[in-house]
Amino acid sequence: MTGIVWLILTICVAFIFVTIMAYRVISFAHRPVHLRWELAPVPRDKGKTGYGGSYLEDFEWWQKPRKITRIAPVVYMLREILTMKSVCENNRSLWPLSVSLHAGIYLIILALVFYLINALLMIAGAPQGVIDVFLTITAVIVAAGCIIGIIGAAGLILKRALDADYSSYSTFSSYFKLVLLLAVFASGGISMLMPGGYALEMSRFTEGIITLETNISVSVASAVHILISFLFVLYLPFTNMVHFITKHFTYYGVRWNDKPLDGKTAVRVKELQVLKSNWSAGHASEGGHEKT
């Protein structure tokens, strides 16, 4: 593949990914306001986060300002993201594989950050010794990510296929996502084994994208890895793998959305209350009561 094709392809993939993700996020955000449906623990009220208490415990809570913490929700989310605590507690047999898969993904994302750092160091003309240190760190991260990711992805594919608790619920999509991820990790791992320095090659690739280099060149193994990764990036926004973004909506938007009614919400609710529903049951259309 000629150098400029890499540049164009990378920019197109990035553009398509960002556009579709933005579309999905905007569509989530534009859904109508809903009735409260919170679920404890809501880690927001100071002094209560340890046991899942809420401001509703306070006597005449409406008479006093609510004391909230912004750190507790972040800690809760980070703990869940990094350790998958609820899977550990409720689904122990799945946990090691799920953690491996996610750890592999996080390490690959970290590797992307290091490719960017390395590229910026090269552009800035940093001393070779410094660049070498960062390249070594990058290589370790990529190696760890690929190994752990392969264990997770392959393990989950086997679990889905062989464990009846999962096989009867799994669809083509369930397997395809994992196979694609396995391919990303495996192709990355294979690239690392090839001579030439994978970390250096990917950092130079990143440098070429940043500087709009029209002569980008990668090895065949790395090219395969990059193309598989692009395919994954293009597929991701159409699947429930976007849960890394939609968690914001399911948690902050629904489970932790315990704010009492305010003027702004009341206005939005009133706009919705005039909509005409057309449920068919008898009690749904009794005079004047069909609106909720």
Added chain:
Amino acid sequence: MKKLKLNAISQKEKEQLASLTLDELVPLPPPYDKNEGVPELKKLTPEQRERYACNLDGYIALNLPAPENKEEEEKYVGLFIAGLKKLLSKENNWTFLQPLLLSLEHCAQCQTCSGACPVYIASGNNELYRPTYRAEIFRRLVRKYTRKNSKLFSKLDGTDIELNWAAISRLYELSYRCTLCRRCAQACPMGVDNGLITRELRKLFSQELGWAPSELHEKGTVLQLKVGSPTGMKPAVAVDNYDFIDDDFSEAAGIAIDTPWDKEGADILLLHSAGDVISFPESIAAFSIICNAAGLSWTLSSDISGFDGVNYGLFYDDIQLSKIALGHVQSARKLKVKKIVMGECGHEHKALLTVADRLLTGDLNIPRENAMTFLENIVFSGKIKFDPSKNNFPVTLHDPCNIVRNLGIVEPQRRILRYLCPQFREMAPHGVDNYCCGGGGGLSVISGINFSCWKVNVAGRMKFKQVLEAFADIPGPEIKKYVCAPCLNCKLQFRDIFRYFHAQEKSGLYCGGLAELIVNAMVDIKKPFINRGEDS
């Protein structure tokens, strides 16, 4: 045993998908571990099987008549499809559209929810009761019948469920094999809420097909809107009943009890569940004693929508939910009270404190307070003198899902119990991690044909196990043990469980509310207010 597949929901219309035996269920601690003296799971008669749709698990909660002909079957299938589309439209379901779509779109089928579900665990991991079983079927039907523009992706994600009478009749019953406790939602790493999906399924059946359990609908919300209460009690009868309770308990407690009605301008409108009047009048009396002893300005309302705080619409129907919630607050507005305080009823708390909150705009937004905080404030105010030694017997606390897990009201009731009950001990797990009593989601008032048997043996099993384990150091009947359950529906379920297993005779277990414990500890109440050993 062969695993039950998702598409079995639509196959072999007249065959049961699953059946249960006592041996498959999670074992209980002694003396209930050998199933001696426990009745066999009640089976349907051939006549009942002929008359009703009974193709799920051998239990009938909903008394759905078998269809008369193919046309009737097709009519209901058509309505179900129409209902699916309405459930996903802003005009018909803005109330829960965002939470529903998020739950439908993001399940990874990791089955983590199953490990948290008390019904699934208690059944011995019966596939039929797995939270994702019903949710995934529903999800695939949504994809198949509502997603016009992405047929390719729909096929890739699974659309292999056929929609027919078998499927909808089974889904209808199956939607009432969940207590809506939302432990599954707590466990889900994605935030998917299978309890919500179940509730929305119930809503589809009710609001589109007109199908709902009679105990929740005709004899529930419809009756309440017509006369004032699902108990059938009318306002005048309610006032009379309260007078009887005042008289009875004045004599029993040795203290004059007087319940005020329709006091305009009072600080507090107390909104009891009228079911307590019939089933647990001691709770009613206890609140009156406490409020009077604390010198509060309070009242009840004899308005048709003001004397019964229940709202079964929460379990199955937004239209009924909103009508009843609005009625409650309109009654409070008439009396110009400063706040509404709930009685000990879990779903009343959830319906009025949070779910209906966004419907109560303008002058309907009257402050509402939960019973636990209300009672805690009185207990620690210094207005009443207590002697905790009067409550010196083993007590454990059941955490009603709708108060604790759904509202985060965890500590006030515990502070009261730690102060007033020297032998208070916790169950495990407790607080927001508690197990449902098994009567949640309206199940406690549904009896169906033989559903009560399923309710106590399966839905309530993990909770019964918890109670027994909480008192594992004193298992025998000689020491009476109090299960404090500050929720009417939970108390009804506990009563059914204890009766079924003869738990009073075998283990000395009995159940009551929080207010009764408070009154029992009052120095001014000379006679014991709690009669341990009497069936409540």
